[in-house]
Amino acid sequence: MKVKVQTLDAKASGDIDLADEVFGLEPRADILHRVVTWQLEKRRGTARATRERSDVARSGKKFGRQKGGGTARHGDRRAPVFIGGGKAHGARLRDFNPSLNKKVRALGLKMALSAKAKDGNLIVVDALDVAEGKTKTLAGQLAKLGFGTKALVIDGDALNVSFALASSNLKGVNLLPAIGANVYDILKHDTLVLTRAAVEKLEARLNG
Template structure:
């Protein structure tokens, strides 16, 4: 299949042939959901924690008589029923990450790319160096094309001038092709790939 190539300002710059196995799949929501869940779980810090009764600095001696007090029977003051006591079954420091096969992760990325093609939200540009490296200029160019919520993927290295000019723009992300991922693709309305990024993705999944 062929995808039109434009310059960053919207002028035509030819076409590029892409593989149906990478950009022409029928998107599967279940794969995308599994991959997004995998990414979000992996990046959780998991450092939330409460003290259990064994970690409370308080006496464990029985503080009242078993009978005759007129109140409920109690032993240690470190239990969770008292103010300042330990939390029963509270959160512990742990990793939230879970396994997902490498083949499933690769397939999910291909389905994410295909979903943008199917929704007509994929743009291929010749280069990101076609515009002056100033935030005001880049914002104007992107605004004219309606790219106010977009993910830009460059080749092995990001064009420094474009990255610096775009980093202050809200809802605009710029990544090298090595950093492309399902979550960032789906969280932005439009995916913009450079020709170098397309070539790298084709070689990656060949």
């Protein structure tokens, strides 16, 4: 698949061949759904459990007479009504740690990239250099390129410092290194922007 490469000034900078094995697949909703669900589940933290009556280390001996003591007929000090006793109907431990096959995860990322390419929402730029890292300069450049309301920009191994500084105050523009590319973020944004370096890294990662 051949795609035009542009500069941030919306000028032509040649063409690039995108591997059909990564950018030319037919997206499947079931695969994308599985990967996104797995990602969101992995984000959830472990719900901490509370100690119930059986978890508290206190004596189980009956500490008072059944009758004649003038108090309630308690069996032991682990009852919830006592300080240090177990909590009644406490929170249970919930550990969210789902698993998903690596091949399915890789396939989901390929299909997310292919979906953007198929819909025409993929832009490839030569580099992300912004003069003096100025937000105003970058905003004018992005308007010419037609980034849309929400754009995800993926760079190579390291993020371009000038672009990171200039885009930090722009609403709807997010920046990731190639290693951080994921299905959820790609699908959540209207436009996917890749640098030449990002294309090389993604193809090497997903074809390796």
